[in-house]
Amino acid sequence: MTLGIGEGIVVLITWIGELWETSLPGRAGRLLIQVIASPFAGRRATARQIGEIFLQQTYYTAVEAVPIIVILATLIGGVTLIEFATVLPRVGNSDFLGDVMVLAVLRELAPLFTAFIVAGRTGSALATFIGNMKVHGEIDALESMGIDPVRFLVLPAVLGCTVGMVCLSLLFTVSALLGGFLVAHLLAHIFPGSLGLDMELPLYLEKISGALRLMDGAIMLLKPAVFGLAIALLACMNGLSLGISSHEVPQGTRAAVVQSFVSVVAMDGIFAAIFVIPQLTGVMP
Amino acid sequence: MSEVLTEACGLRFGFQQEETILDGLDLEVRRGDVRILGGESGKGKSTLMRLLIGLEKPLPDETGSVSGQVFLFGEDIWEVPRLRVRELRKRIGFVFQNNALVSNMSVLENIAVPLRYHTDLPDDEILRSARRWIDNLLLTGHEDKRPAHLSLGMQRRAAMARAMAMSPELVFLDEPTAGLDAKNSEIMLSLIGNLRALSNVAILMVTHDLASAHFLGGRIHLLLDGRLRPARTYEDLVQSPDPRERELVRDDQETRFG
Numbered sequence: 001m002t003l004g005i006g007e008g009i010v011v012l013i014t015w016i017g018e019l020w021e022t023s024l025p026g027r028a029g030r031l032l033i034q035v036i037a038s039p040f041a042g043r044r045a046t047a048r049q050i051g052e053i054f055l056q057q058t059y060y061t062a063v064e065a066v067p068i069i070v071i072l073a074t075l076i077g078g079v080t081l082i083e084f085a086t087v088l089p090r091v092g093n094s095d096f097l098g099d100v101m102v103l104a105v106l107r108e109l110a111p112l113f114t115a116f117i118v119a120g121r122t123g124s125a126l127a128t129f130i131g132n133m134k135v136h137g138e139i140d141a142l143e144s145m146g147i148d149p150v151r152f153l154v155l156p157a158v159l160g161c162t163v164g165m166v167c168l169s170l171l172f173t174v175s176a177l178l179g180g181f182l183v184a185h186l187l188a189h190i191f192p193g194s195l196g197l198d199m200e201l202p203l204y205l206e207k208i209s210g211a212l213r214l215m216d217g218a219i220m221l222l223k224p225a226v227f228g229l230a231i232a233l234l235a236c237m238n239g240l241s242l243g244i245s246s247h248e249v250p251q252g253t254r255a256a257v258v259q260s261f262v263s264v265v266a267m268d269g270i271f272a273a274i275f276v277i278p279q280l281t282g283v284m285p
Numbered sequence: 286m287s288e289v290l291t292e293a294c295g296l297r298f299g300f301q302q303e304e305t306i307l308d309g310l311d312l313e314v315r316r317g318d319v320r321i322l323g324g325e326s327g328k329g330k331s332t333l334m335r336l337l338i339g340l341e342k343p344l345p346d347e348t349g350s351v352s353g354q355v356f357l358f359g360e361d362i363w364e365v366p367r368l369r370v371r372e373l374r375k376r377i378g379f380v381f382q383n384n385a386l387v388s389n390m391s392v393l394e395n396i397a398v399p400l401r402y403h404t405d406l407p408d409d410e411i412l413r414s415a416r417r418w419i420d421n422l423l424l425t426g427h428e429d430k431r432p433a434h435l436s437l438g439m440q441r442r443a444a445m446a447r448a449m450a451m452s453p454e455l456v457f458l459d460e461p462t463a464g465l466d467a468k469n470s471e472i473m474l475s476l477i478g479n480l481r482a483l484s485n486v487a488i489l490m491v492t493h494d495l496a497s498a499h500f501l502g503g504r505i506h507l508l509l510d511g512r513l514r515p516a517r518t519y520e521d522l523v524q525s526p527d528p529r530e531r532e533l534v535r536d537d538q539e540t541r542f543g
Binding site for chain 1 (some may be wrong): 366371372377381386388403404451
């Protein structure tokens with residue numbers, strides 16, 4: 001029996017729909033819709049308890065990660081500044097130091113490295129926490145009390161992780177730009193004249209601020225927010241999708257971290273396509 | 286006749302289509318009832334309890350929809366929206382066999398969770414109510430401990446306190462005495478008896494300790510071949526003409542008296 005064109009289209013759309021439903025973006029998208037809808041499906045009274053979990057999550061994501069972010073950002077900022085300060089004079093473009101630092105640190109390194117840290121720390125912890133709750137029947141216990149696990153657990157975790165990620169990325173940017181300068185400046189004193197870093201801080205800051213554009217500020221906030229949202233969603237999704245066996249927990253955690261890394265890099269590519277390509281073509285300033 | 290709180294009609298369930306463990310099962314629990322579910326291990330007693338509150342979904346029928354119906358307070362839980370099912374669940378309590386207390390919360394916080402989620406009560410009133418249940422369930426002095434720092438008997442009582450926090454009309458107890466020594470089992474049954482006397486809450490309890498039905502004044506349904514046998518007293522089962530039923534009661538006596 002052969003299918004008509006109309007029936008063929010229906011079969012194709014159904015197949016694509018089923019494929020989307022089971023795909024990673026489809027599953028994460030479905031959870032995102034549930035998260036967005038959850039504040040409107042239930043009582044206001046829960047805001048108090050959800051607020052507590054949100055603050056805990058923000059504290060865990062952002063405050064506890066401050067030392068590792070500052071150390072990492074300072075080192076990466078220092079290395080990046082040294083590399084650019086060494087390479088740019090060779091191509092006769094020392095004046096662009098501010099621009100390339102803004103471009104490299106603020107647009108790329110800060111959101112990406114912070115996302116990797118958050119995926120490794122918060123994403124893995126969140127997936128393990130929710131996964132353990134799932135395999136030990138705690139999620140079912142919440143359901144049996146009429147409590148929506150998405151509203152009670154996932155919503156505050158996602159909000160906390162997103163806010164924490166934005167704060168950390170800003171901290172990374174500041175630490176990388178300032179701390180990096182200090183590291184590079186110190187090296188310039190140890191090896192005078194060899195690195196081309198005999199620039200003073202006010203001039204350096206002037207170059208940085210001169211290179212900043214409104215779009216950089218938007219990217220500085222938007223990118224980490226989207227990355228944080230994705231990391232938390234993937235962690236919760238993998239935790240909630242576990243069965244009843246404890247051996248599934250490390251598998252869920254591993255999947256959450258790997259998916260977060262890949263998704264963050266993929267989304268970074270999408271951001272580049274949205275924000276950089278229009279600039280190249282002159283559509284966007 | 287009193288109001289039906291939960292009802293299953295023609296329920297079919299299996300973890301795979303070819304392995305049906307519940308096959309056209311019917312059950313009805315009315316206000317104030319005490320019903321005990323007995324039967325061999327692994328034959329679907331706990332699963333039936335989960336089905337009754339919508340934590341498991343029945344097998345699909347030929348048309349692809351769920352086979353059989355489950356009513357909770359008169360509403361078909363597979364027909365009404367999910368949000369409505371959660372509203373209905375506020376009126377029940379469920380004690381899981383593994384207790385399922387939230388591990389990163391204290392006993393007090395665990396008991397306060399449903400009150401904080403579902404009510405507008407001020408926090409001091411919520412805590413006062415939670416402490417009352419802590420006293421009722423003999424957990425005084427342990428309210429700030431995490432579940433992992435409690436004995437199994439205490440964890441079970443904390444789970445019971447959480448299940449009772451919203452003053453439910455119907456409580457599901459999944460093997461409330463499993464894993465407990467004789468003394469703790471006795472304490473648990475006596476507390477369940479006290480709670481029942483206090484609130485006239487209906488009870489649906491899965492247990493291998495069928496003689497507890499005698500203690501709680503309930504009637505026993507045996508789950509055999511995927512269906513429930515009609516409700517009977519413990520004495521009726523002891524004298525049953527069916528050797529399989531007598532076998533289950535004998536197993537129960539051996540479990541209790543070694």
